[in-house]
Amino acid sequence: MANVEGDKTLRKIADAFKELAAMVNSETADVEVAPFSRACSFVSPLFGCLGIAFKFAEMDYVAKVGDLAEASKLITTLNAMLDRDIEGNCVRKAGSHTRNLLRVKRGLDMVRVLFEQILATEGDSLKDPASKAYAQVFAPHHGWAIRKAVAAGMYALPTKVQLMKKLNEDEASAIIQMQNFVAASGPVILYIDRLFLSRELGIDW
Numbered sequence: 001m002a003n004v005e006g007d008k009t010l011r012k013i014a015d016a017f018k019e020l021a022a023m024v025n026s027e028t029a030d031v032e033v034a035p036f037s038r039a040c041s042f043v044s045p046l047f048g049c050l051g052i053a054f055k056f057a058e059m060d061y062v063a064k065v066g067d068l069a070e071a072s073k074l075i076t077t078l079n080a081m082l083d084r085d086i087e088g089n090c091v092r093k094a095g096s097h098t099r100n101l102l103r104v105k106r107g108l109d110m111v112r113v114l115f116e117q118i119l120a121t122e123g124d125s126l127k128d129p130a131s132k133a134y135a136q137v138f139a140p141h142h143g144w145a146i147r148k149a150v151a152a153g154m155y156a157l158p159t160k161v162q163l164m165k166k167l168n169e170d171e172a173s174a175i176i177q178m179q180n181f182v183a184a185s186g187p188v189i190l191y192i193d194r195l196f197l198s199r200e201l202g203i204d205w
């Protein structure tokens with residue numbers, strides 16, 4: 001199955017997060033919802049490339065990024081978005097922007113760890129890299145049924161070579177873009193964690 005988004009998925013992801021990282025690293029960091037949700041939307045096709053078993057992960061991620069894109073029409077910054085939910089007393093409510101942001105952040109973190117693991121792992125199988133990324137980022141927050149479904153899905157992952165083909169990447173350029181995303185997403189993820197922690201909202205729910 002060809003990647004309908006064309007041949008620039010990894011580059012688009014890496015470039016968008018480099019820009020976000022530059023905003024985060026600037027002294028006056030007040031990241032806006034629109035560029036954030038836009039950057040996150042570039043990650044969606046990647047989930048789609050990980051096999052039919054991750055269709056649910058993709059659907060959940062796409063819906064939550066879509067909610068943030070909607071929010072960006074009314075609310076300018078991520079800071080303001082959290083403050084509004086605090087005022088509305090709905091931070092942890094299902095479907096709140098703040099709760100969706102926390103889920104989307106985990107999706108980004110999982111891709112970050114997945115790329116780190118792919119870069120560090122020999123061989124063609126994605127099972128170990130994906131299992132480690134899931135175990136580190138999502139498993140602590142998922143119940144037994146979802147963990148079992150994800151474990152089953154690990155057997156339906158494409159191989160590394162198949163993934164490269166779907167992304168229309170050769171290995172050399174894919175390695176560079178994955179390294180770029182790992183480097184750029186780190187500060188962005190930390191920035192989001194700090195949005196929560198500075199308001200004592202916690203990030204483990």
Ligand code: 1PW
Pocket residue numbers: 050054056057060094095099100103106114130131133134138141146150
């Ligand atoms: C790279 C290998 C692929 C591993 C992908 C693993 C991701 C698994 C995510 C599965 C999510 C689908 C099931 C939905 C779970 C929701 O209950 C949960 N969402 C997440 C992202 O954890 C919580 O969403 P909620 O209750 O705030 O709407």
